[in-house]
Amino acid sequence: MTPLNIPEWQSLVRHYSDLKFLSMREQFALDSDRVHNFSLKSGDLLLDYSKNRITKETVEKLLALAESVDIPDWIERMFSGEAINNTEGRAVLHTALRNRSNAPVMVDGEDVMLAVNAVLSQMKNFCHQVHSGEWLGYSGKKITDIVNIGIGGSDLGPAMICDALEPYGIEGLSVHFVSNVDGTDLSTTLENLNQETTLFVVASKTFTTQETLTNAQSARTWFLKTAKQADVAKHFVAVSTNAQAVTEFGIDTANMFEIWDWVGGRYSLWSAIGLPIALYVGMDNFERLLDGGHEMDNHFRNQPLSENMPVIMGLLGVWYINFFGAQTHAIVPYDHSLARFPSHMQQLDMESNGKVTNREGHRISYRTGPVIWGTPGTNGQHAYFQLIHQGTQLIPVDFVLPVNSHYPECDHQSILLANGLAQSEALMKGKNAEEVRIELAAEGYEGKALEALLPHKVFPGNRPSNTLIVPKLTPEMLGQLVALYEHKVFVQGVIWNINSFDQWGVELGKQLAKAILPDLQDGVEISAHDSSTTNLIKLIRSLRD
Ligand code: F6P
Numbered sequence: 001m002t003p004l005n006i007p008e009w010q011s012l013v014r015h016y017s018d019l020k021f022l023s024m025r026e027q028f029a030l031d032s033d034r035v036h037n038f039s040l041k042s043g044d045l046l047l048d049y050s051k052n053r054i055t056k057e058t059v060e061k062l063l064a065l066a067e068s069v070d071i072p073d074w075i076e077r078m079f080s081g082e083a084i085n086n087t088e089g090r091a092v093l094h095t096a097l098r099n100r101s102n103a104p105v106m107v108d109g110e111d112v113m114l115a116v117n118a119v120l121s122q123m124k125n126f127c128h129q130v131h132s133g134e135w136l137g138y139s140g141k142k143i144t145d146i147v148n149i150g151i152g153g154s155d156l157g158p159a160m161i162c163d164a165l166e167p168y169g170i171e172g173l174s175v176h177f178v179s180n181v182d183g184t185d186l187s188t189t190l191e192n193l194n195q196e197t198t199l200f201v202v203a204s205k206t207f208t209t210q211e212t213l214t215n216a217q218s219a220r221t222w223f224l225k226t227a228k229q230a231d232v233a234k235h236f237v238a239v240s241t242n243a244q245a246v247t248e249f250g251i252d253t254a255n256m257f258e259i260w261d262w263v264g265g266r267y268s269l270w271s272a273i274g275l276p277i278a279l280y281v282g283m284d285n286f287e288r289l290l291d292g293g294h295e296m297d298n299h300f301r302n303q304p305l306s307e308n309m310p311v312i313m314g315l316l317g318v319w320y321i322n323f324f325g326a327q328t329h330a331i332v333p334y335d336h337s338l339a340r341f342p343s344h345m346q347q348l349d350m351e352s353n354g355k356v357t358n359r360e361g362h363r364i365s366y367r368t369g370p371v372i373w374g375t376p377g378t379n380g381q382h383a384y385f386q387l388i389h390q391g392t393q394l395i396p397v398d399f400v401l402p403v404n405s406h407y408p409e410c411d412h413q414s415i416l417l418a419n420g421l422a423q424s425e426a427l428m429k430g431k432n433a434e435e436v437r438i439e440l441a442a443e444g445y446e447g448k449a450l451e452a453l454l455p456h457k458v459f460p461g462n463r464p465s466n467t468l469i470v471p472k473l474t475p476e477m478l479g480q481l482v483a484l485y486e487h488k489v490f491v492q493g494v495i496w497n498i499n500s501f502d503q504w505g506v507e508l509g510k511q512l513a514k515a516i517l518p519d520l521q522d523g524v525e526i527s528a529h530d531s532s533t534t535n536l537i538k539l540i541r542s543l544r545d
Contacts, residue, residue: 001358001497004366008065015061016323022053024428024462042299042309045480046469051428052316052396053324053464062315063305065495071311074494075301081107085264085501086359092501093260094267094486098293098479107262119258119272124283126237126257126275130199131170131282138231139196146175147189148276149215150203153265154239155179156347157482158203160340161269161277161289164478167337167406168281175280178219181211186218195226195235201276202238205265207245210510216249239272264501266347267486285475292479300487310484313398313466314491320396320464321367328371330388332380333400334420335473341400342374345485352489352500359497368496369489374398378419389427389459397465399424400481404472423465430461520544 003009028034028050038050038059054062077084081091096105096112104111129135133142148158159177162169169175176189190198200223202216216236223235237255238246246256257272269277270293278286296310305311320326329349331342353369374380377399388395401420405413431439436457440450468484470477493500519526519537522544526537 001360002364002366003065003069003495003497006065006068008061008068012061012065012319012323015058019053019055019058020324022055024051024053024464025430027055028428040307040309040312042303042484043295043476043480044471045309045477045484047309047312048467048469049312049316051424051465051467052319053462054316054319058319059306059312059315062319063311065318066305066311066315066491069495069497071305071491071494074490078490079105079297079301081105081112081262085262085499087499087502087504088261090501091262092264092267093262094264094270095293095297097263097270098290098297098483100291100294112260112262115258115260120287122257123272123275123278123286127278127283130279131173136234137196137198138227138234141196142172143199144172144174144197145193146173146199146201146276146279147193147219148175148177148201148203149179149212149219150177150201150239150273151179151209151211152347152351153268154203154205154209154212154273156340156344157266157269158274158276160338160344161274161478161482162280163340164335164337164473165277165281165285165289165475168285168475170280170282173280175276177276178215179211181214183218186215186222190219190222195223198223198235199279200236201279202236202240202246202249202251203273203275204239205241205259205263205268205273207238207240207242207249210513213249220250237275239275265503266351269482281475288475289479292474292476292481293483294479295476296480296483296487300483310487311491313484313488314495316464316466317370317396317488317492318495320394321370324394325367326370326394326396327367328373328393328395330380330395330397331372331374331400332377332397332420332423333374333402334377334416335400335402335405336376337406337473338400338402339376342372344482345374346372348485349489351503351506353493353496353498354505355496355498355500357498359499364496364498366496368498369492377423378416381419381423385423388463389430394463397424397427397463399465399467400470401467402470402473402477406473420467424467426459426461427463427465428461430459430463431457432461433458 035050040047078092079095081093083089083091085092091107096116102113105113130143137143155177162175178186178189200219204212233252236251238251239257240246241259241261243253247253257275259271263271274286300310331345333341349372350369355368358364399420436454490500518524522541526534
């Protein structure tokens with residue numbers, strides 16, 4: 001099935017050609033109610049999507065497209081545990097991990113909530129032991145440092161949440177994340193830590209990931225510099241689906257927290273992959289995060305499409321990607337503690353929807369997932385915003401604005417918020433030649449000097465953005481926010497008829513790295529590669545110390 005042939009898609013093609021020059025500025029002038037017509041709430045989270053190149057008719061047509069591809073049906077199929085990850089034959093149930101209603105969710109005739117709740121209890125118990133000092137290091141000292149060793153979904157989500165919830169951190173406990181197989185990452189993390197008080201969480205869904213296992217082995221070697229083999233049990237725990245590989249690595253399965261194949265890596269922070277979060281901010285706050293995710297799940301499952309935040313955001317993305325030809329999408333949080341939010345969103349979106357093959361295995365001829373990028377405002381304003389304002393590409397932006405800071409320093413927060421709002425206003429309004437002329441004249445410019453400078457100071461405007469207003473970055477709000485984007489990605493995957501839950505595209509590089517690794521050793525005959533790779537291998541060999 002290709003969406004291109006759906007009448008609702010065709011109708012959007014025609015609508016686009018009528019509307020591609022629509023001026024948002026004019027629309028705001030014409031309709032004093034525009035902001036109310038194009039705003040939505042889910043709990044305390046507000047989405048203002050009025051600064052988009054849309055009319056009511058656009059939204060109606062996008063919603064008709066969503067209906068035509070059976071979005072409501074797909075939502076139910078996901079929540080009810082159907083194996084919608086068709087290439088791996090798996091259910092997709094990150095929603096069960098935060099199913100605070102505890103209503104049964106059946107997979108292969110079994111209610112997965114029993115296992116979910118059992119692991120949550122195990123996590124709670126373990127966190128209590130570590131926090132209370134019942135769980136001590138090998139020399140009888142309390143644990144002071146948690147080091148999570150994982151990569152991709154076993155790193156990005158938990159690292160982002162720990163940063164964001166730093167104000168909730170338990171006193172006396174620090175958390176560190178090691179992901180890169182570059183020895184710099186592990187070494188610089190361990191250099192200030194003490195073996196006696198460090199607890200490693202080896203997080204790998206598959207427990208076969210080369211980077212993670214290499215880092216975990218080196219961490220164990222570092223640990224054994226002062227400790228004995230028998231002490232490993234007090235300092236290494238694992239999160240995985242793969243009990244056999246965990247045992248082979250030398251971690252007792254009593255110290256293993258289970259996850260399941262129906263939890264995708266990039267959707268796994270809600271599972272025991274979130275253990276470093278629970279250790280760092282406490283199980284109560286981890287559960288508050290789950291509550292927030294669940295609240296967004298209820299919104300997504302129950303709200304009509306027209307009031308449904310992930311659906312609206314997903315459709316707006318499709319509007320820009322497939323009709324305006326946008327290739328990238330910026331996510332800009334105006335909160336320093338969300339510094340890693342764009343990176344997590346990058347994996348979430350690009351690993352899910354970076355696909356060129358549809359669910360039936362056919363190559364597709366339309367655009368799918370965009371490049372996701374961003375950094376916290378206001379830093380981005382002094383780096384790449386020039387291109388968003390005056391560059392030749394259309395780049396939709398999501399502004400994420402938490403209103404109240406955990407660190408209310410004088411007027412910092414007001415300045416931060418003013419900047420965020422100013423950016424979205426500037427992108428929408430722009431500044432036309434007439435306005436620039438008046439401004440330059442007021443500054444004393446005239447004649448040729450004025451005319452020469454004028455075109456450089458024109459802002460085309462009409463550049464779209466969404467604004468998400470978050471009252472304060474609490475665990476619940478953060479949970480809602482992450483779940484919102486997870487569902488947005490799913491909605492887009494359904495429209496594009498792709499499976500958002502596999503990631504075959506990361507396999508080839510892994511395979512080739514395994515083949516190249518032995519070739520890097522001196523004296524070994526280099527296996528067959530293209531001439532560029534062979535040459536680079538030879539050069540690297542010659543340059544190695
Ligand atoms: O990069 C591919 C990937 O499989 C991600 O999807 C996953 O989050 C990451 O590697 C880590 O995998 P694992 O948790 O199995 O070590």
